[in-house]
Amino acid sequence: MMYGAIEAGGTKFVCAVSDENLNILERESIKTTVPAETMNLVFKFFDKFKLEAIGVGSFGPIDINKKSKTYGYITNTPKKGWANYDFVGAIKERYNIPVGFTTDVNAAALGELKKGAAVGLDSCVYLTVGTGIGGGAVVNGKLLEGYGHPEMGHILVRKHEADKYEGNCPFHKTCLEGLAAGPAIEARWGKKGYDLADKEEVWEMEAYYIAQGLMTYTLTLSPERIVLGGGVMKQLQLFPLIRKELEKLMAKYVSMPNLDEYIVPPALGDNAGITGCLLLAMETK
Structure with missing residues (x-):
């Protein structure tokens, strides 16, 4: 089984694919520009794999409330082009798989708790x-x-x-x-x-x-x-x-x-x- 990850920062997106033992099979760094350009490169990277799920740790603010109409969005960021961007929606439109969504620092906390x-x-x-x-x-x-x-x-x-x-x-x-x-x-x-x-x-x-x-x-x-x-x-x-x-x-x-x-x-x-x-x-x- 293979799993995808996106660490989405204001400067770069780090994308990776691992097996179920966290062995990273491939990894790529993509410059953060505007959503269409950046996400096209993200999809190009992941299109090569059959993934079970993708985990996203994103710069924010983001909406992580699953009861909200804008769940999965980057909300009022000053990063040009990314305000009110439906991040999870874009991924799900491309891949019909589960998507985990949280902040970049929450993801880092999880990483350090489980493996650090x-x-x-x-x-x-x-x-x-x-x-x-x-x-x-x-x-x-x-x-x-x-x-x-x-x-x-x-x-x-x-x-x-x-x-x-x-x-x-x-x-x-x-x-x-x-x-x-x-x-x-x-x-x-x-x-x-x-x-x-x-x-x-x-x-x-x-x-x-x-x-x-x-x-x-x-x-x-x-x-x-x-x-x-x-x-x-x-x-x-x-x-x-x-x-x-x-x-x-x-x-x-x-x-x-x-x-x-x-x-x-x-x-x-x-x-x-x-x-x-x-x-x-x-x-x-």
């Missing part, structure tokens, strides 16, 4: 810190979904007392994404994060903001593990700073796991999303 840094656990949060900030969660072995999907990057945080930056989120200004995503780091300090690797003050402030997010997720979801991925988190000096800041913020209010084991990088690296999409395909009926 959270193997053997029942719950985890996956947070990506890069061009934006997004989070997904698996709770009791199931993806966290309700009337919509989590938007963990847009929780409000307290500003650092030394931070004069006004925030760059067009909706909330000083939410976590507005203060801690890659573009915020560059706007605040005048350089990209990888050019600031030796500047302690940059990463101490970054840790201050990310730890606030992790405090909120810890107190509301009680995940067994938090996995931090994305381009910003390739600055590995952030991990001990975040653990230290989270411990300070929690102030021994609740019992915490060993923080070295609780806050970790993705074991699957950049393959967390596509692995989760393949798993989603296998779970979709």
Whole structure:
């Protein structure tokens, strides 16, 4: 049996086909342009295979509520041409097979729980810190979904007392994404994060903001593990700073796991999303 996966990002679509043991048989990266052009290439890739199901982890916002008239749509994204795009409908029109549909970060959370840094656990949060900030969660072995999907990057945080930056989120200004995503780091300090690797003050402030997010997720979801991925988190000096800041913020209010084991990088690296999409395909009926 073969399963398909689409990790749909704003820059590129990663498509893959695997067998039932998650052995990837073929994989291709496709530039994200406009739907007609991108999806034609996606279909050209999958047309070569007889698939049991396809799992999609998409950039958003998306509609994952199966009771909604627009279930399966990318909704009000600023990505040109993709707003109100019937993603699942387009796939089902081409292939009469089940389609699993969730966010890219929910897919990554599933991948890390089943095959990565959270193997053997029942719950985890996956947070990506890069061009934006997004989070997904698996709770009791199931993806966290309700009337919509989590938007963990847009929780409000307290500003650092030394931070004069006004925030760059067009909706909330000083939410976590507005203060801690890659573009915020560059706007605040005048350089990209990888050019600031030796500047302690940059990463101490970054840790201050990310730890606030992790405090909120810890107190509301009680995940067994938090996995931090994305381009910003390739600055590995952030991990001990975040653990230290989270411990300070929690102030021994609740019992915490060993923080070295609780806050970790993705074991699957950049393959967390596509692995989760393949798993989603296998779970979709």
